[in-house]
Amino acid sequence: MELMFIPSPSISHLIPMVELAKLLTERDDRLMNKIFIMKQPSDSKVSAYIESLNSSSISNRIQFIDRPSEDEPTISFDFFSFIESKKPQLKDVLSKLTLVESSSNTSRVAAVVLDMFCTPMIDVANEFGIPTYIYYTSGANFLGLIFHIQTLHDEHNQDIVAYKDSDTDLVVPSFVNKVPAKVFPYGLFDNSIFFINQVRRFKETKGIIINTFMELEPFAINSYFNAKTPLVYPVGPIMNLKGETHEIQEPQDGFDVMKWLDDQPLSSVVFLCFGSMGSFEKDQVKEIAYALEHSGCRFLWSLRKPPPSGGIASPSDYTNLEEILPQGFIERTQGIGKVIGWAPQVAILAHSAIGGFVSHCGWNSMLESLWFGVPIAAWPMYAEQQINAFEMVKELGLAVEVKMDYDNSKQIIVTAKEIERGIREVMDPDNEIRKNVKEIKEKSRKALRDGGSSHSSLDRLIADLMGNIAH
Incomplete structure (x- = not known):
């Protein structure tokens, strides 16, 4: 048949x-x-x-x-x-x-x-x-x-x-x-x-x-x-x-993401990744950087360069991260955080060092995060992601909110304060969503x-x- x-x-x-x-x-x-x-x-x-x-x-x-x-x-x-x-x-x-x-x-x-x-x-x-x-x-x-x-x-x-x-x-x-x-x-x-x-x-x-x-x-x-x-x-x-992907890339500057994660404590790292089409302009990137620095959390941040306006291209990797990040950010966060380009999302979410996921709430990403028992901080960007975020935060109690009604077409800046609050919530070991996510992880396999x-x-x-x- x-x-x-x-x-x-x-x-x-x-x-x-x-x-x-x-x-x-x-x-x-x-x-x-x-x-x-x-x-x-x-x-x-x-x-x-x-x-x-x-x-x-x-x-x-x-x-x-x-x-x-x-x-x-x-x-x-x-x-x-x-x-x-x-x-x-x-x-x-x-x-x-x-x-x-x-x-x-x-x-x-x-x-x-x-x-x-x-x-x-x-x-x-x-x-x-x-x-x-x-x-x-x-x-x-x-x-x-x-x-x-x-x-x-x-x-x-x-x-x-x-x-x-x-x-x-x-x-x-x-x-x-x-x-x-x-x-x-x-x-x-x-x-x-x-x-x-x-x-x-x-x-x-x-x-x-x-x-x-x-x-x-x-x-x-x-x-x-x-x-x-x-x-x-x-x-x-x-x-x-299984890691099959259309975007397998070489480690940047010899940096091995998985090896770095191996050296981090259990559930200590917040992972920020916004999907294959996710990128931000310079002002928003700086707010994210300030939030990460002030939160004091260990972090792994997949930062992509927006495509030229008017085209149909996808985001790409920066050749020089210092051109987009606040001055001195990389030096000040050395030892607790890493900024990378394209990220092997599934492999990272599967790693025991990951304790939270700041995500655009694409449906595939939600399923992957729950499969590995990683709580979500919802920052939707386009398509049906706002509805996915509402469901995860309000209906199911599996995520915290960064900004649930965010739409990248409106050119609104999410403040460092809002982002930091979301990061602290998702990384809080006593947050109720951590227990809920652990339960749904087992149910997804069953x-x-x-x-x-x-x-x-x-x-x-x-x-x-x-x-x-x-x-």
Whole structure:
């Protein structure tokens, strides 16, 4: 039985999709998985990642369909027009697959598993009568929020844009607490029709696979059981824990991060890292530096250089850290802290010296931090990260707040005082969140074991996929 996976054209969405394909392959040897690759113009990261997988021990039951891109590099990139433009390529691939299968009497494509942003491809799957599933790489809470916004719009004639920049708290079925409109992603206000259309298309699919687990988001997951939504399969946490990455880099100036951590006391270091797209301008960098220095905590800070404005590049490493940091900061913090560029996040979070994580609250980063039992200080920046931060701080008690409603597009400066308070809280050995995180660490592992909630959910998903072939 074959599954066709269609990730979004970005490395941050490709990696979770590959991990899901691996999980399904390991669970059931009847599954053959194909991954349809769409690459943005001039994106070398995706190619490097696929090449690294092909040269490793990835299962021969996972195959990448990587068509050459005819697109010329451009400064502006329209993500959704790009997805639409790849429909003919997918149609051609599925045509050839179904032709081969009908002539050889082999099992046909049982389902197309789509990244949450690839809903236009539902049209192609429908042409072939193939069921579709969404792989939702954010949390169940945020999925519940966008379902609610679509319901408000379509059934109650309410426009979410009315709440932009308001102090209103809203009742959302997937949240225990009322949700402040100020932690809604700005994209929900600026592109509300896109999210509403996206959710309408979600409802055309046969199921939604979510990278979460029942013990982490019980209220949100249970809110779907009586809702007008497709079946939901929480199968997480799905993470890349083996260190496979598209950004393996050499130690800077001979500095070995892991060796330095080996020399630090247990749970003594606060780790600051803001994701593959996270960076700050000079004024904000200085506030972080002052906060770290005044806190007196040991620290490991992944500091990235913002890309030139107007482009589509990612942050890069500084060649000279002294050009951005306060004068004398490196000398004054010598022995207790290190400032680095790109960081091997999973390896660092796994280290026993790490006692807290100042994070942008990307969903993958949240899952990794909880897996290793590291408390979080929430400093979201963009996308759905504000909602993730609200959930971790207010709903689940697994994080402290640095600035929950921060949005890097607003050019607000978070003060050293606010940052220092968050660092001190997350590193406090008596803070209640430390106990909560330790408990969820054990539950995250139990969920994946035989008989665990995610293990059982994956079994139900595979049974449903097999049923597609039977019918």
